[in-house]
Amino acid sequence: MTADTITAADIRINARWLIPIEPCGVVLEHQAVIIQGCRIAAVLPTAQADRKFHTRETINLPNHVVMPGLINMHGHAAMSLFRGMADDLPLMTWLNDHIWPAEGRFVSEQFIADGTQLAMAEMLRTGTTTFSDMYFFPEIVAQMAHDTGMRAQICFPLLDFPTVWGAGPDDYLSKGEALINAWKGDTYIMPAIGPHAPYTVSDEPLSRAVALSEKTGARIQLHLHETEFEVTEAEEKHGQRPIKRLAKLGVLGVKTQCVHMTQVSDSDIALLADSGTHVIHCPESNLKLASGLCPVHNLMERGINLAIGTDGAASNNDLDLFGEARTAAMIAKVVANDAAALSAHQALQMATLNGAKALGREHELGSLVAGKLADIIAIDLSDPFIQPVYDPASHLVYSNHGRAVTHSWINGVPQVQDGKLTRIDVPDLMLRVEEWAEKIREQQAV
């Protein structure tokens, strides 16, 4: 027997359980994850790690599951400052009568900075390591995510009409192209194009979005088929379903992510499947706004890649992706009339690897495999509300909530340690959040 060569590395995480996501459906026990720099050097049984690696730091997690960081594929981060401001309303009333007026009144660079930081604090604490954002002042969101060390797809807004961030399509597209160029090749920030929805963006800017995507490689994310009203109104106005119009304009494809898709006909499924378009499922926002239910099972059967998003905190009303995975699993079963429709392992895959696929980064994110980037989380299963443990994957989806996350690393850098954020000053953030709440309450009282 020959002695193993000892390799030096940075961090060793000893985990009671490990869910690598790849291969799907596997739970390993007594595993070590070795991190060297920003990457995973190895995932191996602890006894083997003892013989093969010497690390400068070891973290023992004897009651924990370790898994890849979650990828929240759709949201409007700074809307966290509007959490609970306008509840129990359908989408168009919520937008037209409450959210858009409030955005006109309050959204500024400082609002975006503070609201985004609040959202990042919540996402990090609940296991998200990568998020997708579609909101105003995307250059500020990108800078904040980068400074904090979170990965983020930053979709710049594109609409027919002026907003606080732009005068109209020309302005949005030129600012957006500058954003894409500014972050080219960055490991954390993935700039993308965010046409708001088919009912707010006309054909010409949509075609220009496609051209910009082709020129730069940037992805496109848009709200699509969110409600029955959206589809029937478009049929009256354009004589076709919105997705058909998008297909003709060249919007669909492997670089496009359609958010919501609660209204799905057989021909819609064919368009999505044939083009390789990704669907981002936001079950809690769809439930709360009574928008409809995405037929996840039918889409999965056709091989369509489905990832999960929370949407903004004003329509959810939290950014806990574990909760979202649970809701996704629950409603998939009812919609398909099949208790096996979306298993716990499949829900976890949607919240990790499928998000990485939608971003085009499945080769380096979304699973715990040697060589991938070290975006890792740990969840403590020792609390009474998740005992006893027979199957940790079941617990993560059906019994857990994100607040059981105790540790996270992004790019090998610790972000959460023993449940505490390492890179966000929470007391200072709370003071700024309360100042915004005062202003918003004052305005609501008028």
Ligand SMILES: CSC[C@H]1O[C@@H](n2cnc3c(O)ncnc32)[C@H](O)[C@@H]1O
């Ligand atoms: C142009 S920035 C994004 C824009 O979208 C609004 N928004 C938030 N949630 C939804 C949703 O579920 N459907 C459509 N639009 C939504 C947000 O308030 C911003 O104005």
Ligand SMILES: [Zn+2]
């Ligand atoms: Zn949205």
